[in-house]
Amino acid sequence: MNYFLAKTEPQVYSIDDLESEKTTVWDGIKNAQALAALRAMRPGDRVFIYHSGDGAAVAGLAEVASAPRPDPKDAKLSVVDLRYLMHLKPPTPLGDIKSSGLFDDWALVRQGRLSTMSAPREFVDWLRKRYPGVRI
Numbered sequence: 001m002n003y004f005l006a007k008t009e010p011q012v013y014s015i016d017d018l019e020s021e022k023t024t025v026w027d028g029i030k031n032a033q034a035l036a037a038l039r040a041m042r043p044g045d046r047v048f049i050y051h052s053g054d055g056a057a058v059a060g061l062a063e064v065a066s067a068p069r070p071d072p073k074d075a076k077l078s079v080v081d082l083r084y085l086m087h088l089k090p091p092t093p094l095g096d097i098k099s100s101g102l103f104d105d106w107a108l109v110r111q112g113r114l115s116t117m118s119a120p121r122e123f124v125d126w127l128r129k130r131y132p133g134v135r136i
Contacts, residue, residue, distance in 0.1 A: 002045045003119040004037055005058070005108060006082070010051040015060035018049065018084045026116075027071055027079040033107075034116040039068045041080050046136070048119055048127075050108070057091035058127070060084070061136060092130060102126060 006026060008014065018024055026047075029038050041047070045064040051057055066081035094108075103109050107117040128136050 002040070002042070003048065003121070003124050004041060004045060004064075005048040005050050005117050005119045006062075007050045007052045007115045009053055010059070011053075014051065015049045015084075015087055018060070018062060018082065019087070021084075023065055023081055023083045025079050026082045027073070027077070029079075029116055030077060031114060031116075033111075034114055035078060037116045037118055038080060039078050040118065041068060043067060046085070047082055051091070055091075056094040058088055058097075059091045060087045086134070088127075088131060088134070092127065097123075100126065 013024075026038070029035050041064045043064050043066060047062045047064060048058045049060045049062055051059045062082040063085050064080055065083040068078045068080050071077035071079045097103055098109055103120070103123060106120055106123065107114045111117075124136060128134075
């Protein structure tokens with residue numbers, strides 16, 4: 001299983017929205033690097049849902065529910081289905097991720113505008129320590 005991170009503005013689409021809908025089509029990715037990450041997703045992979053903007057934080061976890069496919073609105077782009085798994089309570093703030101000093105080379109820290117990316121195994125292990133007893 002691989003791990004990814006997908007950013008969203010919570011006032012546009014939040015982890016609460018995903019929980020309510022259960023499954024959603026994750027679309028709107030146009031950046032080449034972000035598209036490459038989305039196209040690398042496979043069913044069963046995990047995706048950290050990250051709320052950007054004020055209070056930026058990893059807010060929850062989703063599962064990839066479909067293989068990537070062409071976006072019906074633009075065949076040059078791709079989409080996947082994501083299924084809600086859980087909220088992470090409390091959310092993990094970006095400030096904590098940065099201040100750990102462990103992820104300075106990760107795109108989340110280096111490329112703040114990149115919307116979708118792989119998540120390093122070290123980050124997954126770090127989160128497991130923050131949320132003992134939670135299946136991440």
